[in-house]
Amino acid sequence: MTGAGQLAIVGLGPGGPAHRTRAAEDAVRAAEVVVGYRSYLDQCADLTGPHQVQVPGGMGAEQERAVDAVHAAADGHRVALVSSGDAGIYGMASLALCTVAGLVAERRPAVHLVPGVTAATAAGALLGAPLARDFACLTLSDILAPWAAVEARVRAVAAADLVLALYNPRSASRPWQLARAVQVLLEHRRPDTPVGLVTDAGRHGERVELATLAGLDPGEVGMRTVVIVGSSATSRVGDWLVTARELAVPG
Amino acid sequence: MTGAGQLAIVGLGPGGPAHRTRAAEDAVRAAEVVVGYRSYLDQCADLTGPHQVQVPGGMGAEQERAVDAVHAAADGHRVALVSSGDAGIYGMASLALCTVAGLVAERRPAVHLVPGVTAATAAGALLGAPLARDFACLTLSDILAPWAAVEARVRAVAAADLVLALYNPRSASRPWQLARAVQVLLEHRRPDTPVGLVTDAGRHGERVELATLAGLDPGEVGMRTVVIVGSSATSRVGDWLVTARELAVPG
Numbered sequence: 001m002t003g004a005g006q007l008a009i010v011g012l013g014p015g016g017p018a019h020r021t022r023a024a025e026d027a028v029r030a031a032e033v034v035v036g037y038r039s040y041l042d043q044c045a046d047l048t049g050p051h052q053v054q055v056p057g058g059m060g061a062e063q064e065r066a067v068d069a070v071h072a073a074a075d076g077h078r079v080a081l082v083s084s085g086d087a088g089i090y091g092m093a094s095l096a097l098c099t100v101a102g103l104v105a106e107r108r109p110a111v112h113l114v115p116g117v118t119a120a121t122a123a124g125a126l127l128g129a130p131l132a133r134d135f136a137c138l139t140l141s142d143i144l145a146p147w148a149a150v151e152a153r154v155r156a157v158a159a160a161d162l163v164l165a166l167y168n169p170r171s172a173s174r175p176w177q178l179a180r181a182v183q184v185l186l187e188h189r190r191p192d193t194p195v196g197l198v199t200d201a202g203r204h205g206e207r208v209e210l211a212t213l214a215g216l217d218p219g220e221v222g223m224r225t226v227v228i229v230g231s232s233a234t235s236r237v238g239d240w241l242v243t244a245r246e247l248a249v250p251g
Numbered sequence: 252m253t254g255a256g257q258l259a260i261v262g263l264g265p266g267g268p269a270h271r272t273r274a275a276e277d278a279v280r281a282a283e284v285v286v287g288y289r290s291y292l293d294q295c296a297d298l299t300g301p302h303q304v305q306v307p308g309g310m311g312a313e314q315e316r317a318v319d320a321v322h323a324a325a326d327g328h329r330v331a332l333v334s335s336g337d338a339g340i341y342g343m344a345s346l347a348l349c350t351v352a353g354l355v356a357e358r359r360p361a362v363h364l365v366p367g368v369t370a371a372t373a374a375g376a377l378l379g380a381p382l383a384r385d386f387a388c389l390t391l392s393d394i395l396a397p398w399a400a401v402e403a404r405v406r407a408v409a410a411a412d413l414v415l416a417l418y419n420p421r422s423a424s425r426p427w428q429l430a431r432a433v434q435v436l437l438e439h440r441r442p443d444t445p446v447g448l449v450t451d452a453g454r455h456g457e458r459v460e461l462a463t464l465a466g467l468d469p470g471e472v473g474m475r476t477v478v479i480v481g482s483s484a485t486s487r488v489g490d491w492l493v494t495a496r497e498l499a500v501p502g
Contacts, residue, residue, distance in 0.1 A: 011376075018274040019366060021264065086372050086382075093380035094493050101489040108489075115270060115376035117337075117366050124339045125262075125366035131337075132345035133395075134404060136387040136413060144384075145498030153385060153411055160407030162387060238352040238359075242345050247396030 007073035007100065007109045009093045011086035011116020012043050015202020019122060020044075023114045031080035035069040036092075040082045066095040073109035086118040090139055090167050120165035123198035123226040126208045128240025130196060130228050133247065135163035140170070140177045147177065154181045158188040163234060163243055166227040170218060178218045178227070185229060189213055194234050196241050199225040210241065258324035258351065258360045260344045262337035262367020263294050266453020270373060271295075274365045282331035286320040287343075291333045317346040324360035337369040341390055341418050371416035374449035374477040377459045379491025381447060381479050384498065386414035391421070391428045398428065405432045409439040414485060414494055417478040421469060429469045429478070436480060440464055445485050447492050450476040461492065 008027035013019040028034060028047040038056040041048070048054060055072075057065040069081035069092075083091035093113060100108055124131040136157045142150050157164050164185075170178045185193075191214030199207040199222060209220060213229060221227060233244040259278035264270040279285060279298040289307040292299070299305060306323075308316040320332035320343075334342035344364060351359055375382040387408045393401050408415050415436075421429045436444075442465030450458040450473060460471060464480060472478060484495040 011372075013272065014366075018277075019272045021270045021272055021368060023269040026269075086368075086375075088372065088375045088380045089382050090384065090496075093376075094383035094496055097379055097488055097491050097493050101491075113376035113379070115265075115368050115372045117272060117368055118372055121262075121337050121339065121366045121369055121372075124337075125344075125364035128348055128364070129339045129344035131340050131388075133341065134387070134389050135340075136385070136408075137382075138385050144496050146500050149498040149500060153413065156407060156411030156413075157387075160404055160411070162404065162407075237348055240348050240352075242348050245341075245345055245395050247400040249397050249400060 004107055004109045005073045005076040006078045006112065007069060007096065008080045008112045008114055009087045009096050010080050010082045010114045011088070011091065012040060012082055012084055013117040013202070014085055014119055014122035015200070017046060019117045019202050021114070021116065024116055027112070027114050028080050028082065030078060032077045033072045033079045034082060035065055035072070035079060036082035037065070040084050043084060044082055062092065062095055066092060066099045070096055070099040070103070070109070074103055074107040086116040088113065088115065089118045089137065119167060119201060119226045120228070122201040123165065123196065123228055126198050126201060127196035127228060128237065128242050130163055130230060130234055130241040130243050131165070132243040133233070133245045135165060137165045137167060139167045140181055141168040141174065142177065151180065151184060154184045158185045161231045163231045164229040166229070168223065169225055169227045170221045171223045178221055182213060182216055185213055194230040194236055194241050196228040197221060197225055201226070210236070255358055255360045256324045256327040257329045257363065258321060258347065259331045259363045259365055260338045260347050261331050261333045261365045262339070262342065263291060263333055263335055264368040264453070265336055265370055265373035268297060270368045270453050272365070272367065275367055278363070278365050279331050279333065281329060283328045284323045284330045285333060286316055286323070286330060287333035288316070291335050294335060295333055313343065313346055317343060317350045321347055321350040321354070321360070325354055325358040337367040339364065339366065340369045340388065370418060370452060370477045371479070373452040374416065374447065374479055377449050377452060378447035378479060379488065379493050381414055381481060381485055381492040381494050382416070383494040384484070384496045386416060388416045388418060390418045391432055392419040392425065393428065402431065402435060405435050409436045412482045414482045415480040417480070419474065420476055420478045421472045422474045429472055433464060433467055436464055445481040445487055445492050447479040448472060448476055452477070461487070
């Protein structure tokens with residue numbers, strides 16, 4: 001096939017079909033080729049069928065997946081590149097867009113980005129309303145960054161008293177970073193600052209736990225956990241974490 | 252009716268049905284009473300019918316809407332309290348949860364929070380991938396906060412070189428705050444820092460504009476605009492705004 005095709009970069013939301021958007025479902029169903037990390041293909045298996053080509057990839061092979069998806073679209077196919085959550089937030093969108101921009105103009109496919117419910121939002125809804133006023137999303141992954149740069153951002157957010165949603169807080173190859181981030185946060189926040197841990201939101205085995213900053217056990221945290229650290233305006237309200245929408249005069 | 256009912260706090264996503272989740276649609280369809288600001292009721296009018304009681308409210312009357320919804324649920328009804336975007340992010344969730352917690356135990360309804368695609372995510376997808384690595388969401392509204400506290404947060408995020416999504420950047424009663432926030436950002440960021448303006452994402456009249464920090468015209472910005480300000484790692488890639496996923500060594 002020749003002539004540029006179409007590329008949809010799709011966020012599937014946090015887990016199963018319940019938190020997927022109609023636009024995401026339509027984009028996957030309409031695709032001739034579906035590209036994604038294997039567990040993301042599983043996440044939309046109810047939308048795909050034998051008439052579609054599925055191109056799975058390994059966890060680390062993100063650049064390859066972006067290239068596979070973009071080149072299939074450049075060859076004239078209708079392609080969906082799928083990510084969990086929102087593809088624009090620690091997902092495949094930036095890689096894919098840069099790959100498209102690198103093509104000669106006549107091979108560039110039409111690109112359509114489909115937003116999804118990102119992990120921080122899904123975790124927030126399971127915890128209550130911790131993101132009610134002002135927050136930051138940071139990743140603790142130091143694969144694409146020196147740890148010093150990651151830590152500098154944690155420190156800045158801690159000092160600014162923003163609620164913090166931590167993505168990729170811990171994995172087998174990154175065992176100590178979360179404990180270090182907690183130390184940094186404790187330089188600026190009270191030991192009893194409420195923390196919520198949400199693992200596998202919207203999936204089998206979903207787990208929601210409440211802790212305090214000083215009491216957080218990194219052993220409870222895995223690759224698929226989102227850690228939400230409250231600000232000085234976050235408190236336990238019944239079983240929920242709620243951040244007040246009012247801001248006090250800065251001290 | 253007596254005995255506590257059910258309260259679903261529902262995020263409808265940014266605009267029409269395309270970016271709504273199935274869980275949000277199910278929650279609205281299943282409700283006997285649907286409570287929300289009038290334009291949010293319009294946003295889910297395709298899901299509601301004459302068998303349901305609809306309780307609209309004015310823009311400012313958020314506390315009343317929360318009380319209406321919670322009390323209807325406490326009286327035994329199945330209630331959906333709807334917000335645009337995600338109800339937990341500058342939405343109705345925190346007010347509603349605090350209202351529930353204030354009830355005597357036997358009147359407290361079962362509460363279910365349904366996450367939605369929030370405005371920053373929807374705007375990001377229309378712009379490219381500006382939120383690809385680490386960002387903050389701030390509101391410029393100083394209705395529930397002294398401006399000094401709002402400005403302090405803008406300054407902290409500017410200094411931390413985080414991508415920034417600004418909610419409620421400007422309204423008729425808050426005409427100068429955005430220009431002041433831009434001044435603060437310019438103390439820390441280059442004049443040519445890319446900025447994206449998205450108005451009415453997913454709605455009729457959707458508008459996407461690119462600007463620079465120094466060139467931003469506050470007159471282009473309204474109540475339903477989300478302003479995304481890039482970091483030093485954000486650049487124009489073709490027609491898109493993309494933030495690199497790599498972080499440099501802090502300077």
